[in-house]
Every structure is written in structure tokens, then in C-alpha cells.
Amino acid sequence: MIEQDAELVFNRRIATSTFLMGLRSTGIAAEARPGQFVMLRVGQGMDPLLRRPFSICGTREHDLVLILYRVVGRGTGIMSRLGRGERLSVLGPLGRGFDMPGDRARSVLVAGGMGIAPLIFLARSAKGKALTLLAGFGTSGEIPPLGELGLGGIDLHISTDDGSAGKKGLVTALLRDLLLELESDRLEIFACGPLPMLKEVAAMSLKEDIPCQVSLEARMACGLGACQGCATRGASDRAGTYVHVCVDGPVFAAGALDWEAS
Numbered sequence: 660m661i662e663q664d665a666e667l668v669f670n671r672r673i674a675t676s677t678f679l680m681g682l683r684s685t686g687i688a689a690e691a692r693p694g695q696f697v698m699l700r701v702g703q704g705m706d707p708l709l710r711r712p713f714s715i716c717g718t719r720e721h722d723l724v725l726i727l728y729r730v731v732g733r734g735t736g737i738m739s740r741l742g743r744g745e746r747l748s749v750l751g752p753l754g755r756g757f758d759m760p761g762d763r764a765r766s767v768l769v770a771g772g773m774g775i776a777p778l779i780f781l782a783r784s785a786k787g788k789a790l791t792l793l794a795g796f797g798t799s800g801e802i803p804p805l806g807e808l809g810l811g812g813i814d815l816h817i818s819t820d821d822g823s824a825g826k827k828g829l830v831t832a833l834l835r836d837l838l839l840e841l842e843s844d845r846l847e848i849f850a851c852g853p854l855p856m857l858k859e860v861a862a863m864s865l866k867e868d869i870p871c872q873v874s875l876e877a878r879m880a881c882g883l884g885a886c887q888g889c890a891t892r893g894a895s896d897r898a899g900t901y902v903h904v905c906v907d908g909p910v911f912a913a914g915a916l917d918w919e920a921s
């Protein structure tokens with residue numbers, strides 16, 4: 660784990676309210692694995708006070724760490740206005756990432772919104788594996804240029820809430836259709852997105868007995884297992900067993916979590 664003031668190399672809008680940032684950190688770029696995250700301090704002084712977690716979207720040229728983010732509030736608004744040459748306090752890489760695709764014939768990556776960020780990193784790191792990416796967005800303008808992000812040629816299926824691109828509806832409907840077509844014992848699933856989506860993906864994978872890893876999005880204050888802010892219920896026979904998303908995850912086997920309590 661590295662803490663440093665990293666130089667911002669680029670920070671550009673690539674879709675509606677969506678930015679791609681490149682930070683120069685040879686150390687973090689060398690250590691980062693798909694599914695891990697960094698904590699960024701996006702303002703100076705006390706405002707905003709806390710670091711925020713961002714999935715690592717990839718690495719480039721051995722020293723760049725890529726962050727894909729959507730402007731949703733004050734902190735990310737400040738981030739979007741930062742320019743080349745500025746410095747950001749960054750801590751990472753943190754957390755437990757994805758176990759890379761194993762010997763199943765096809766890996767199905769299921770992304771909801773900005774949940775696509777760690778799955779882009781996973782897909783780029785799993786070159787040579789048969790991959791299908793199912794990606795859901797609110798509307799067509801939110802879809803990042805996936806070719807530019809290194810996913811040109813991937814087997815891609817899009818859904819949007821308003822039907823402006825791909826199939827109208829939720830990305831889980833795309834997964835349901837795919838599971839009707841393909842033999843489940845040849846598949847493994849990797850998912851990241853909002854909790855309701857992950858619950859549904861987990862339920863489908865557990866029902867079909869398909870290996871499934873999910874990356875949880877959680878509020879995190881410390882990212883280091885110290886504040887208890889990201890605790891969630893783990894699946895266990897013992898009542899009251901909690902896991903910390905920041906250090907035990909953010910990636911978990913679908914069967915390792917108590918989805919009823921989530």
C-alpha cells in the first residue's frame with residue numbers, strides 16, 4: 660500500500676457526467692489488481708474532510724492509474740475541475756480484488772453504471788479468455804467509449820433504462836436471457852453495480868450453481884478496516900458475523916454474504 664501525492668496527467672469528460680482521470684504513480688500501477696480501489700482526497704484542507712473510494716479502472720504505460728468516475732456531488736464536482744499537473748493525495752491499492760477467471764469456458768461480466776470501472780480492468784487483464792460484458796446504464800449518453808478504454812471487440816450487450824441504446828430495461832434481464840441460452844456449468848460471473856442489481860445477480864448465480872464474484876460499492880471513511888463504516892453481514896451460521904467491505908472485499912464470493920440483511 661502506497662500513500663503519495665500523485666500528479667494528475669489527464670482528467671477528461673468521456674460521457675455524460677463521466678470522467679476518466681489518469682494519475683501518475685508507478686508504485687500503485689505496479690501493485691494494482693482488478694477489483695482493488697484507491698482512496699482519494701479530492702479537496703484541500705478540511706473540505707471535503709474525508710477521502711473517497713474509487714475503483715481502479717486500469718493501468719497504462721506502467722505508471723498511470725486510471726480512475727473512471729461520475730460527477731454525483733460536491734467532491735466529484737471538485738475532482739472534475741482539476742487540471743493536468745495538479746496533485747492528489749492517493750492511498751492504495753486497497754482491498755481484495757477479483758480472483759482472475761479460471762477454467763470455465765466463458766466469463767460473464769455484469770456491470771451496472773459506474774460498476775463497469777473494475778470490470779474494464781478485469782477484462783483487460785484477462786486477455787485470451789472468452790468474455791461477455793453485459794452493461795446497464797440509465798441512458799445512451801452515459802455509456803463510456805469502451806473501445807477507447809481497451810474493450811474494442813469484446814462480446815458486448817447493453818441495456819438502458821430508457822431504451823435509447825441496447826435493450827430497454829435492467830442489465831439483470833440481459834443476464835437472465837443469457838442464462839437461458841448458455842450452459843451454466845460452462846460459465847462464471849463477475850459483477851459490480853448497485854446493491855439491488857448485485858442481489859439479483861447473486862440469486863441467479865446461486866440458483867444455477869455458477870461461480871460468482873461480486874464487487875460491493877460501499878461508503879468508506881478510512882478504507883483500512885479501522886472505522887467500521889463499511890461493515891456488512893457475512894453469510895454464516897453464527898449470528899452477528901460482519902465483514903468489512905474495505906479489507907475483506909470489496910470483492911466477495913456471492914455465497915459469502917448475507918443478502919437478506921444487505
Ligand code: FES
Pocket residue numbers: 878879880881882883884885886887888889890903904905906
Ligand atoms: Fe473504515 Fe471499512 S471504511 S472500516
